[in-house]
Amino acid sequence: MPLVRLDISHVRNLSSVRFEPSPQVNVIVGKNGSGKTSVLEAIHLLSFGRSFRSHKHKTYIQHENDACLVFAQLHQTQASPIRVGLQRHRDGQIDVRIQGQRAQSVIELAERLPVQLINPDAFRLLEGSPSIRRQFIDWGAFHFDKDFIPAWRGWQKALKQRNTLLRRGKISLSLLAAFDQELIRLGEQVNQSRKAYVEKLTPHFERVLSLLTSELSVNLQFFQGWDAQKNLAMAVEAGRERDIELGYTHTGPQRADLRVKTATGDALDTLSRGQQKLVVSALKIAQGQLLIEMGRPLVFLVDDLPAELDANHRQKLCRLLESLNSQIFITSVEPDTTDFTWADTTDVRQFVMNHGELSLLSKGLQES
Ligand SMILES: Nc1ncnc2c1ncn2[C@@H]1O[C@H](COP(=O)(O)OP(=O)(O)O)[C@@H](O)[C@H]1O
Numbered sequence: 465m466p467l468v469r470l471d472i473s474h475v476r477n478l479s480s481v482r483f484e485p486s487p488q489v490n491v492i493v494g495k496n497g498s499g500k501t502s503v504l505e506a507i508h509l510l511s512f513g514r515s516f517r518s519h520k521h522k523t524y525i526q527h528e529n530d531a532c533l534v535f536a537q538l539h540q541t542q543a544s545p546i547r548v549g550l551q552r553h554r555d556g557q558i559d560v561r562i563q564g565q566r567a568q569s570v571i572e573l574a575e576r577l578p579v580q581l582i583n584p585d586a587f588r589l590l591e592g593s594p595s596i597r598r599q600f601i602d603w604g605a606f607h608f609d610k611d612f613i614p615a616w617r618g619w620q621k622a623l624k625q626r627n628t629l630l631r632r633g634k635i636s637l638s639l640l641a642a643f644d645q646e647l648i649r650l651g652e653q654v655n656q657s658r659k660a661y662v663e664k665l666t667p668h669f670e671r672v673l674s675l676l677t678s679e680l681s682v683n684l685q686f687f688q689g690w691d692a693q694k695n696l697a698m699a700v701e702a703g704r705e706r707d708i709e710l711g712y713t714h715t716g717p718q719r720a721d722l723r724v725k726t727a728t729g730d731a732l733d734t735l736s737r738g739q740q741k742l743v744v745s746a747l748k749i750a751q752g753q754l755l756i757e758m759g760r761p762l763v764f765l766v767d768d769l770p771a772e773l774d775a776n777h778r779q780k781l782c783r784l785l786e787s788l789n790s791q792i793f794i795t796s797v798e799p800d801t802t803d804f805t806w807a808d809t810t811d812v813r814q815f816v817m818n819h820g821e822l823s824l825l826s827k828g829l830q831e832s
């Protein structure tokens with residue numbers, strides 16, 4: 465669902481930014497530190513309830529303000545727009561509103577406003593800890609399987625309880641076995657959902673990557689967190705004694721990973737930053753494409769487009785995003801990095817950011 469109106473208050477240097485984005489392509493240019501990334505950060509906040517730049521909410525709330533607010537209208541094909549809003553207070557409190565009503569959790573926003581981010585930190589998806597890749601898989605599993613979140617929550621709870629028990633020590637094998645049934649049942653459900661998702665994603669990823677570059681051959685392998693030959697019940701049973709020794713659960717879906725390999729070895733070892741960015745972009749675009757195929761439009765945020773990408777690859781990336789027919793927000797320090805690609809029929813709006821003030825430079829279809 466594209467954003468047809470966006471109001472951002474007190475996010476970093478954005479005291480008050482209000483604008484009507486294009487449902488297709490939005491390009492924001494401006495000098496370093498002018499506030500471009502902060503616009504994307506605000507949209508991300510509205511989808512995830514958290515920033516992609518910092519885990520500490522106090523860093524993105526504007527200095528000397530008690531709270532930041534992001535408010536948007538989301539277009540719907542058959543009905544009037546939905547109003548969604550998120551307010552984050554300095555004391556940590558978070559208020560989510562949908563059509564003026566308080567929502568139970570930020571997950572309700574994520575369902576309505578799926579967002580994919582491609583930014584200069586993208587390589588972290590390859591180089592960072594497995595938890596980053598688990599989050600990536602789980603984002604997809606969440607959007608594809610309505611039972612994923614309840615199963616995931618229940619499994620996390622069972623895992624925490626089990627680890628607390630193990631930390632206390634002096635637990636017998638038989639008592640532990642009695643505790644393990646929920647953990648196994650829900651853990652298996654989480655695992656099946658992740659596995660099914662990665663299977664769906666893989667051919668999309670391969671196709672998207674081949675459109676971005678012909679030079680890379682990369683494959684994805686899902687590691688479920690334990691020996692692939694065993695089911696979770698067998699793995700938990702085989703690991704019980706060791707768990708008691710260690711004082712925590714050492715095997716299971718909490719160790720799952722998405723292994724990204726080139727023909728010659730680990731992606732992270734062999735690829736340049738630019739190539740890594742292409743691989744991660746392909747992963748994220750493939751993820752978005754799957755959702756679009758289900759009739760669920762989403763928003764792509766591309767922060768600092770020129771970073772690590774040459775003109776040829778920038779163009780390919782933009783073309784690909786454009787072909788998905790979804791809403792895109794691109795930032796760039798250089799005004800001329802994006803104005804070459806768009807089709808005549810694409811509604812492109814160019815904005816300039818200057819010291820936290822956003823102004824519209826040009827609007828409308830690229831018809832000559
Ligand atoms: N909590 C805050 N309150 C006010 N200003 C902030 C805060 N955090 C960062 N800033 C300022 O806001 C601006 C953020 O810019 P940013 O969005 O990163 O710019 P760009 O992406 O255009 O380079 C910077 O000038 C930074 O100094």
Ligand SMILES: [Mg+2]
Nearest residue numbers: 497500501768
């Ligand atoms: Mg920036």
